[in-house]
Amino acid sequence: MIELIRQDVIETSQFIGTEKFDLRVMSVMARVPRHEFVPKEERAHAYKNRPLPIGHGQTISQPYIVALMTDLLKVGVSDRVLEIGTGSGYQAAVLAELVREVRTIEIIEPLGHSASARLLRLGYSNIHSRIGDGYYGWPEYGPYDAIIVTAAAGHVPPPLLAQLRPGGRLVIPVGSRFFVQDLLLVKKNLAGQLSTRQILPVRFVPLTGGH
Amino acid sequence: MINGFAREAEYTVRERPPFVSVALISAGALAYELLLLRLFSIIQWHHFAYMAISLAMLGIGASGTFLALLQGRLLPHFRTFYIACLAVFGPATVGCYALAQRVDFHPEEIFWGAGQLLHLVIIYLLLSIPFFFSGCAVGISLIRYQKRIPMVYAADLTGAGFGSLILMAGLVLVFPLQCLALVGLIGVCATVVALCELRMQPRLGLIVLVAVITLPALIWSWRGELLISPYKPLSQATRVVGARVIEQLSGPLGLVTVVANDVVPLRYAPGLSLHAVTGPPPQLGIFTDAGNMSAITASSDKSPANHFDQLTSALPYHLGQPESVLVLGAGGGSGVLQALRLGATQVDAVELNSNVVHLVGTRFQEFSGGLYQRPEVRVHTGDARGFVAVNRKSFDLIQLNLLDTYSTSISGLNALGENYLYTVEAFQSYFKRLSPNGYLAITRWLRVPPRDALKLLMTSVDALRSIGVDNPKERIVLIRSWATSTLLVKNSAVTSTEIAALRHFCAKRGFDLAYYPTMPRTEANRYNVLRQPWFFDGATAVLSDKSEEFIAQYKFDITPATDNRPYFARFLKWRTVPEILSLWGQGGGALMEWGYMVLIATLIQAIAGSVLLVLVPLGWLRRRHPQQRSVSQFQLVICFAAIGLAFLFIEMVFIQRFVLFLHQPIYSAVAVLTSFLIFAALGATWAHRFSQRGRPAQGIVFAVVGICLIATSYVAALGPVFNLFSASSLLIRLGVTSLLIAPLAFCMGMPFPLALVRVAAVQPTFVPWAWAINSSASVVSAVLAMILAVHFGFTLVVLLAMALYVLALLSLPKNGQRVPWA
Secondary structure, eight states, rough: OOOHHHHHHTTTTTHHTTTOOOHHHHOOOOOOOGGGOOOOOOOOOOSSSSOOEHHHHHEOOOOOHHHHHHHHHHOOOEEEEEEOTTTSHHHHHHHHTTTEEEEEESSSSSHHHHHHHHHHTTTTTEEEEEEOOGGGGOOOGGGGGEEEEEOOOOOOOOHHHHHHEEEEEEEEEOOOOSEEEEEEHHHHHHHEEEEEEOOSSSSSOOTTTOO | OOHHHHHHHHHHHHHOOHHHHHHHHHHHHHHHHHHHHHHHHHHHHHHHHHHHHHHHTHHHHHHHHHHHHHHHGGGGHHHHHHHHHHHHHHHHHHHHHHHHHTSSSGGGGGOEEEEEEHHHHHHHHHHHHHHHHHHHHHHHHHTTTGGHHHHHHHHHHHHHHHHHHHHHHHHHHHHHHHHHHHHHHHHHHHHHHHHHTTTOOHHHHHHHHHHHHHHHHHHHHOOOOOOOOOSSSHHHTTTTTEEEEEEEETTTEEEEEEEESSSSOOOOOOOOOOTOOOOOOOOOEEETTTTTTEEOOOOSSSSOGGGGGGGGGGGGHHSOOOEEEEESTTTTSSHHHHHHTTTOOOOEEEEEEEEHHIIIIIITTTTTTTGGSSSSSSEESSHHHHHHHHHHOOOEEEEEESSHHHHHHHHHTTTSOOTTSSSSSOOOOOOHTTTEEEEEEEEOOOOOOOOOHHHHHHHHHHHHTTOOOOGGGEEEEEESSEEEEEEEESSSSHHHHHHHHHHHHHHHHOOEEETTOOOGGGGSSSSSSOSHHHHHHHHHHHHHTTHHHHHHHHHHHOOOOOTTTOOTTBBBBBGGGGHHTGGGGGTTTGGGGGGHHHHHEEEHHHHHHHHHHHHHHHHHHHHHHHHGTTTOOOHHHHHHHHHHHHHHHHHHHHHHHHHHSSSHHHHHHHHHHHHHHHHHOOOOOOOHHHTTTTTTHHHHHHHHHHHHHHHHHHHHHHHHHHHHHHTHHHHHHHHHHHHHHHHHHHHHHHHHHHHHHHHHHHOGHHHHHHHHHHHHHHHHHHHHHHHHHHHHHHHHHHHHHHHHHHHHHHTTOTTOOOOOOO
């Protein structure tokens, strides 16, 4: 799986803006036990580079996309990260290995409970989860150095942008449950101004021969 | 065996065929087919529904194969077998659906592994069972009553024609799942009538037995529950804490569900500017068929809905001051509310689905702040294209906002739905309704790399040129947010004042300029930065003199849609597919167009299934009758496959073509289908005369000449006829539709039964095999017709159908000869 990700990064380097992912990200991707985050019947596919269903109409993203989103956040060890859409808890676990604290909110109750129990069992003590409406973020503990929104709804909630620390980054995967079209990266500069990049995760140019 | 057939032929002279029960079972089968499309469109996605049901129809082909293999054993027990098929049909319709919807199938996941394929096959098999029994009932009747084949076939067609009408009435009156009970009841009626027609004893006891078998199924369908895919938007919305379904209405245009949530409010503001300070006020979600979502936004002074000004669709209100606005595809009323909030004084809203209009205008009138009761607002229920064609008023702004749901747009699931709102001819009609400085504004979900936006640009350019505008690019503006793009086409040249306002609008909201006249490249791609300014580069290229070269080199198909090829959402080029597949691991699947690929997969499976169903009895027949190997049988396959292909080619094209005339897809489907089947039944009845005179070939020649003459004239004349009656009432247009279809369908009803009569005359054992060939070809035809129409347009499909009818005529077995082996 890690080798596949590495190859994909090399192939798409011009498109995703980096020659290789942060070594720490790759190391964590190799370390976090993905099979623990997928249903039993899907475990055989846990380390394949593909999204997997986790029930309740939700999926766990394909590892390459998880690694790319994590790398785009450029998190540091002392950072505090907010995740909207806990899902299985896999993305939170990946982030938790890289930062000081992860706060994650899940809107679907059974998913949130099972993710919370799983993360506890796996010993992720720096992840704090709750069930609720992620639209308003978790302002009591903000601002955040990075925010990841895995349950985007056509627009970026203004309260989340307000909870992003100057110099922070926010990432949203755009597309359907099984196919990510592009990644929206929102950066807030030190003056509080926002800029966005839309990153096509694939090596594709729309014109024959490229341009 | 031959003696057995001679004996059966004697029965057919004395015994009246069970016409009424044949008609009833055909009505049930067609109603079931259409109902499955509705049900699976709700619980799954439309195109997977189409695939599953298309392939399930192979059940009819399988019945032909089954009969070809076992006809000798079954014919002596005709009455028992026939009654049994009818009796099983009713409970099977309900039972098989109940089981099929429990199969754990997730369409998108199928592209990531083979595991889901098995589930899909189980669904095919389950759904094909009722079709198998209805096919057996009709097929065994055709075998037994070979002297009256045209009449039995006419009963089959007549029943099917009424089947579509019965279902549409059912969908208006009850929920789709309850319509299953209706179909099951048709099966029961068919059985009871058949018991009377065939004078079976003990009649009462058998009727009670049928009722007892069917009753539990009927009760389930009345009280059962639709199991909707967890990936559909309605399922996602209702799984959220606090979600409540507060209203549900059913109709032929879809199942409409309204969801409220006080705990986690719904928030629908597609492409909202990142600079927006607040999101939308409280909303209710309206889901059509558990998918396509729009929102009713609470409108009051306390909740001013300021977010409407932070969307790309707000642009025209900042360039000019449009007072009269036409909103096409009003949905939950967002476009209307936006127009009023941004200064319009008169808003006309057109919405196709009367249930949605009822919800916004009446049921949730208070929530919407009486939006549709306001004196400035006029609501029209009907098709947008039809409204524009008939209405003579001019507007300062015509808006089409996000008519597709996000997920279907992004995944390309709409690639094959005909859409007459985004064709060159549609744009021409919009321009006619614009005031001298009016705007046409179209907002779409953003797709990267660009597709929709560039195709819309090309469509605008073609439409403007066709109405005599020499320099279209002076009239065009294109902007984008990270989620949406808005194209503005002005009815005159864009002024420098408007350009200044445009720049200000975009800068204030962080939207990107993608095109305006004289725009420099340096102004593009500033806020939502792509790797290259693809939208600007593409727009500039398609508006340049070298647009043809650019379109040819572009990896997506951005040639404009036309009324002859109204597939706006189809962008895939075949040469791009290998590249996309090679990028799978990086997420290249998002570049694929799943609606189109599903159709191709359906075609491949349908062909494979058909070949199997045709070849299985062929091998058996060869072993069974080795003495006939001296002659060719290839002709027979060609003949019946050609008839099956041709009939559906024309029927499918007409259903799609008449949407433009009848202004509602559902009217077109019902009117065209019913007219085709009923008039084809009349043709089959008339064909009986040729059969009685022993001149079936003469009848086929008559029919094929008629089809070619009428179809050729329609290729040229349908457009002008549509224009002539476009302003007439629906009743008149329905009448014109029937009149137009009548002569063509009449002729089309003749070749199949007459060719079957010829086969019965030369080789009766091949009658069920011919039935299998024709049924299987019909399944392939429905899918192939769509693919051909997507690529080459309707005209070519009709021309091909004519050629196929000629081919069928040429490949008829010669009179008095045994059917030859290959």
